[in-house]
Amino acid sequence: MSAISEASVTVEVNGRRYRRQVPVRRLLSDFLRHDLGLTGTHVGCEHGVCGACNVRVDGELVRACLMLAVQADGRRVQTIEGLADGELHPVQRALLEHYGLQCGFCTPGVAMTLSSITERAPLDDEQISEELSGNLCRCTGYAGILAAARAVAGAAPTPPIDPGEDAQR
Amino acid sequence: MKPPPFTYLRARTLEEALDALAQQGAVALAGGQTLIPLLNFGDLAPATLVDINALPALGAIEETPEGLAVGALARHAQVESSPVVRRRCPPLAAAARLVAHPPVRARGTFGGSLAHGHPCAELTAVVAAAGGQIELRGAHGSRTVDHTAFAHGTFDRALAPGELITGVRLPAMDGAAWGVHEITRRTREYAMAGAVAALAVDRGVIARARVALFGVEAAPRRIGTVEELLVGAPLVDAASIAVADAARDAAVPRDDPDGDSPDYRRHLAGVAIGRAVAEAVDRGAHT
Numbered sequence: 001m002s003a004i005s006e007a008s009v010t011v012e013v014n015g016r017r018y019r020r021q022v023p024v025r026r027l028l029s030d031f032l033r034h035d036l037g038l039t040g041t042h043v044g045c046e047h048g049v050c051g052a053c054n055v056r057v058d059g060e061l062v063r064a065c066l067m068l069a070v071q072a073d074g075r076r077v078q079t080i081e082g083l084a085d086g087e088l089h090p091v092q093r094a095l096l097e098h099y100g101l102q103c104g105f106c107t108p109g110v111a112m113t114l115s116s117i118t119e120r121a122p123l124d125d126e127q128i129s130e131e132l133s134g135n136l137c138r139c140t141g142y143a144g145i146l147a148a149a150r151a152v153a154g155a156a157p158t159p160p161i162d163p164g165e166d167a168q169r
Numbered sequence: 170m171k172p173p174p175f176t177y178l179r180a181r182t183l184e185e186a187l188d189a190l191a192q193q194g195a196v197a198l199a200g201g202q203t204l205i206p207l208l209n210f211g212d213l214a215p216a217t218l219v220d221i222n223a224l225p226a227l228g229a230i231e232e233t234p235e236g237l238a239v240g241a242l243a244r245h246a247q248v249e250s251s252p253v254v255r256r257r258c259p260p261l262a263a264a265a266r267l268v269a270h271p272p273v274r275a276r277g278t279f280g281g282s283l284a285h286g287h288p289c290a291e292l293t294a295v296v297a298a299a300g301g302q303i304e305l306r307g308a309h310g311s312r313t314v315d316h317t318a319f320a321h322g323t324f325d326r327a328l329a330p331g332e333l334i335t336g337v338r339l340p341a342m343d344g345a346a347w348g349v350h351e352i353t354r355r356t357r358e359y360a361m362a363g364a365v366a367a368l369a370v371d372r373g374v375i376a377r378a379r380v381a382l383f384g385v386e387a388a389p390r391r392i393g394t395v396e397e398l399l400v401g402a403p404l405v406d407a408a409s410i411a412v413a414d415a416a417r418d419a420a421v422p423r424d425d426p427d428g429d430s431p432d433y434r435r436h437l438a439g440v441a442i443g444r445a446v447a448e449a450v451d452r453g454a455h456t
Contacts, residue, residue, distance in 0.1 A: 001185065003176035003217045024177035024218075027209075046170040047206035054272055061272045066205045068198075070177055071220065113272075133356045134270025 007070040013038065014082030024070050029053040031069035032079055040080040040108050044136070051135035054109040055079050061116040080108035083115060091115050091152050100148035102139030110135050110145055114152060122155040172208035179220045183227075183306065183335070189219040191308040191331040197221050199242060202269070202277040203285045227280070227335060232257060236299070236341030241280025241334045246271070248279060248292070257341045258299065260365050263349040264291040269357055280334040283319075286326045286388070288423060289359040291351065293320065294389035298365040298381035301339040307332040322387035323423055342367040342379065346404065346453025348445040351384065352437055360384035361429065362437035364416075364445035368399065368407070370453055375399050375407060380446065382416065385438045387423040394419045395442055407450045413439035 010019045013036060020035045029046075032038045032055070044052035046065045053064040056078040083089040088096070091114035095101055100110070110132070117123060117131045128149045137145060150156070180186035189195055194216025198204060207213040221227065221242065228242035230251050237257045239248065248254055249265035268274055268282070268291055282292045283303060296303075296316050303319045305312050308331055319327045328334070344367060351363030363384045369377040378399040383389035394415045399407060417439035422431040429437075 001178060001181065003178040003189065005174065005176050007177065023174070025172040025174055025208075027171070027205075030171070046209050048202060048269075048273055051270070051272070060275045062275055063202075063272050065209070066202055066273070066276065068172075068177070068201070068205070068218075070179075071201075071222065116271075129356070131271055134272055 007073065009069050009073045011069075011072050011075060011077055013077045014079060020069075022069050024068060026069040027065055028055070028057075028067040028069050028072050028077075029064035031072070032064060032077070035069070038079050038081050042105055042108050044105070044109075049134075049136070050106070051109040051113065052106050054112040054135070056112060056116065061113060078112075078115075080111055083111060089115065091118060091148070094148040094151040095145070098144050098147035098151055100141065100144035102137065102141035102144075106135060106137045106139075110137070114149055117149070117153045121153040123153050124155055125150070128153060170209050172205070173211060173214040175208075175215050176217045177220065178217060179223055181223060183224055183333075186219050186221050186224065187306060187308045187331070187333060189217060190333055192217060195219050195331070197284070197333055199281040199284075200244065200276040200278040201281075202273045203281060203287075221333070230254060233338065235338070236343075237261070237339040238336055239279050239339065240336045241278060241283075243279045245269075245274035245277045245279070245282075245292070249274065257343050258295070258339055260298065260342055260347045260349050260367055261292065261295045261339070263347075264295045264365065267291045267349065267351055267357065267360075267363075279337060283337065284326070284328065284334050286320065286322075286324045287359070288323050288387055288389070289363070289384040290389065291349070291360070291363065291383065294363060294365050294381045294383035295342075295349075296337060296339065297383075297389040297391060298367060298379045299339045299342050300379075300391075301337050303334060304336045304338065305329075305332045306335045311335075313338070317390070320388040320390070325387075344369045344453070345456035346370050346375075346449045348448025348450075348452065350441055350444040350448060352441055360441075362434065362441040364438075364441040366442070366445040366449040368404070368446075368449050368453060370404050373403055373405070375402050375404055380412075380442060382420060382438055382442060384441070385420050385422050385434050392416055392419050392442065395446075399446070404450060404453050408447055410446075412446050413443035416442035
């Protein structure tokens with residue numbers, strides 16, 4: 001084996017198989033966005049701080065900006081595009097119902113984090129905060145995000161906000 | 170914010186990895202949670218990345234007669250949840266939980282953490298407290314180095330060119346009286362100050378103390394003056410011992426012209442050690 005500068009990457013993303021020839025320096029986040037056209041995965045900081053690019057690789061929640069595409073060769077990736085199954089995924093619905101959406105930039109990463117914690121529910125508030133600590137929201141819409149998290153993974157879910165009369169205007 | 174060009178090799182055997190690492194400009198890629206940001210920033214331009222993730226033999230966490238053997242590829246999440254770690258060295262599991270965020274802990278590795286040599290590395294602080302040994306392999310053979318001789322300073326450790334950390338051997342810290350505490354401005358950021366305390370208690374008296382400071386000095390290290398104050402004291406009295414003062418006097422803050430004042434960081438060293446020891450005393454008294 002000798003070192004290579006380009007690699008053939010075969011990866012299953014959201015149940016579909018893709019094969020692309022890419023430079024080995026290609027980040028997984030850029031591979032998803034530019035090589036596969038799956039632009040739902042957002043790129044914020046590109047150094048693993050913001051969580052906007054969170055995806056799942058073989059089920060595990062990871063930072064797509066801190067992995068090379070070549071490292072995903074032969075693996076299964078799930079992105080935000082793979083969450084909804086004809087209908088919104090419960091975490092997407094919860095974000096909608098609990099006003100966990102502000103500008104939407106951090107939402108894909110948040111939703112991927114939430115999808116990973118629903119599988120370990122129920123979590124208490126401290127655990128939920130810990131799990132979400134790696135997702136930054138520059139709109140500071142954390143109250144809604146946490147409410148959505150409690151709804152899908154909490155021990156004592158919060159009821160959705162009642163839009164009340166505003167909804168009828 | 171993209172990595173500079175490099176070539177890539179996915180090593181299939183340890184020998185293949187070591188041969189590749191012996192070449193000029195080769196760097197090992199383990200979890201990549203620190204290395205890839207450095208590439209993205211353009212702070213590092215290796216000729217070759219030698220991916221060691223396919224070497225599963227390096228990922229094992231095993232019990233040894235003395236304590237624990239942790240493979241270099243053990244992920245933080247694995248260390249955090251390992252029953253063996255929780256039994257033989259509970260402060261290590263607690264420290265792993267303090268590293269960055271869950272997605273980073275899913276990939277970041279024990280060996281990578283040690284190789285990077287960050288002064289705020291929680292896991293390194295536990296290795297320092299326990300008096301662990303670093304196992305290294307190079308193209309010309311293997312050697313084992315005491316952590317005190319390995320961690321020279323900030324990002325400065327006793328790694329020869331082409332050498333790979335293959336694992337760490339840790340004496341057990343399995344007593345009931347232990348504490349890990351860190352002070353950060355925001356959750357899970359780099360610690361401004363942190364401490365690991367493990368007390369061995371015999372018939373209510375502290376027989377041995379291991380107290381390490383991290384985040385303040387150039388590298389994590391044990392603080393002997395604090396340990397001496399604790400040894401021989403009844404556990405029930407330990408909470409009143411002035412460990413914070415001793416830690417403040419002993420701490421030598423690393424150069425950080427843009428950071429907080431050295432005096433403030435010495436103060437935080439005292440607070441962190443005081444809290445870790447209090448946590449250890451509390452835990453020891455309730456078991």
